[in-house]
Amino acid sequence: MLEGSSLKKLNEAVERFCALHPRLGIPGLMRYIVGANAVIYLLSLFARGGSLNFLCMDPASVLRGELWRIVTYVLLPTNGGIFLVISLFFYYWLGESLERLWGSTKFTVYYVSGTLLTALASLLAYLIDGISVPIYGAVYVNTALFLAFALNYPDAMVNMKWLAALEGILYALSVVTAIAARMWGQALMPIVALLNLFVFFTPDFLRKADRVKAHTRPQAVQFRRAVKEQQRQKGYHHKCSVCGRTDTDYPDLQFRYCSKCAGYHCFCEDHIFNHTHFTE
Numbered sequence: 001m002l003e004g005s006s007l008k009k010l011n012e013a014v015e016r017f018c019a020l021h022p023r024l025g026i027p028g029l030m031r032y033i034v035g036a037n038a039v040i041y042l043l044s045l046f047a048r049g050g051s052l053n054f055l056c057m058d059p060a061s062v063l064r065g066e067l068w069r070i071v072t073y074v075l076l077p078t079n080g081g082i083f084l085v086i087s088l089f090f091y092y093w094l095g096e097s098l099e100r101l102w103g104s105t106k107f108t109v110y111y112v113s114g115t116l117l118t119a120l121a122s123l124l125a126y127l128i129d130g131i132s133v134p135i136y137g138a139v140y141v142n143t144a145l146f147l148a149f150a151l152n153y154p155d156a157m158v159n160m161k162w163l164a165a166l167e168g169i170l171y172a173l174s175v176v177t178a179i180a181a182r183m184w185g186q187a188l189m190p191i192v193a194l195l196n197l198f199v200f201f202t203p204d205f206l207r208k209a210d211r212v213k214a215h216t217r218p219q220a221v222q223f224r225r226a227v228k229e230q231q232r233q234k235g236y237h238h239k240c241s242v243c244g245r246t247d248t249d250y251p252d253l254q255f256r257y258c259s260k261c262a263g264y265h266c267f268c269e270d271h272i273f274n275h276t277h278f279t280e
Contacts, residue, residue: 019244025104030095059126078137125185
């Protein structure tokens with residue numbers, strides 16, 4: 001596992017990349033993913049054997065040169081019938097919600113990194129255990145979506161934080177089961193596949209850890225101090241805590257500080273009234 005400081009640096013690098021390349025995102029990415037799942041499910045009904053196995057993430061096949069499998073496996077539906085409709089609607093809603101919160105670029109990076117990390121985890125498991133276990137569908141990627149939404153909106157709908165905790169327990173049990181069976185690659189797989197979650201939320205985890213350690217309450221925002229603190233940052237005075245845009249890259253953009261957030265958090269005009277308040 002990477003140390004917290006290393007994950008924090010990766011998070012900062014991701015934030016900079018997203019801020020400097022706002023046009024690299026794919027607007028409405030989940031529409032394409034959900035649409036492809038639906039189309040491929042219909043095609044599988046007419047395919048020989050009822051499946052399209054050449055699209056799954058099979059590590060042995062990838063090492064033989066079938067590199068398209070690294071990404072095409074997320075287009076395969078994990079179920080059918082009414083359950084497919086429900087799951088596609090649910091994950092479409094999660095993806096759209098996160099894209100509105102983060103912006104298209106950051107959401108695209110999150111989804112694509114999860115896709116590639118899952119493929120990498122599958123390859124590592126194969127090389128370690130010597131068993132090629134195909135992956136059908138974006139199970140790990142969708143789990144990362146769900147956990148990201150739960151961390152941002154813990155009290156949404158049916159109290160997402162408890163569902164996320166249950167999900168985490170189930171994954172921990174899968175790791176323990178794999179270790180008990182001496183399947184070290186399978187034990188490592190969930191950790192690697194969900195690494196993007198840790199990278200993206202390391203600052204939140206570290207803030208909560210510091211809060212527990214210090215046993216202090218969040219103080220009210222002191223705007224003059226916050227401005228001076230931002231001005232000491234190299235290259236810009238203000239940076240949006242949601243999309244990462246700065247007044248250097250976007251000189252016509254207005255920035256404000258939120259009095260309801262704990263700490264010193266600046267937001268651009270697009271997110272000052274559209275963000276989740278920092279509580280730690």
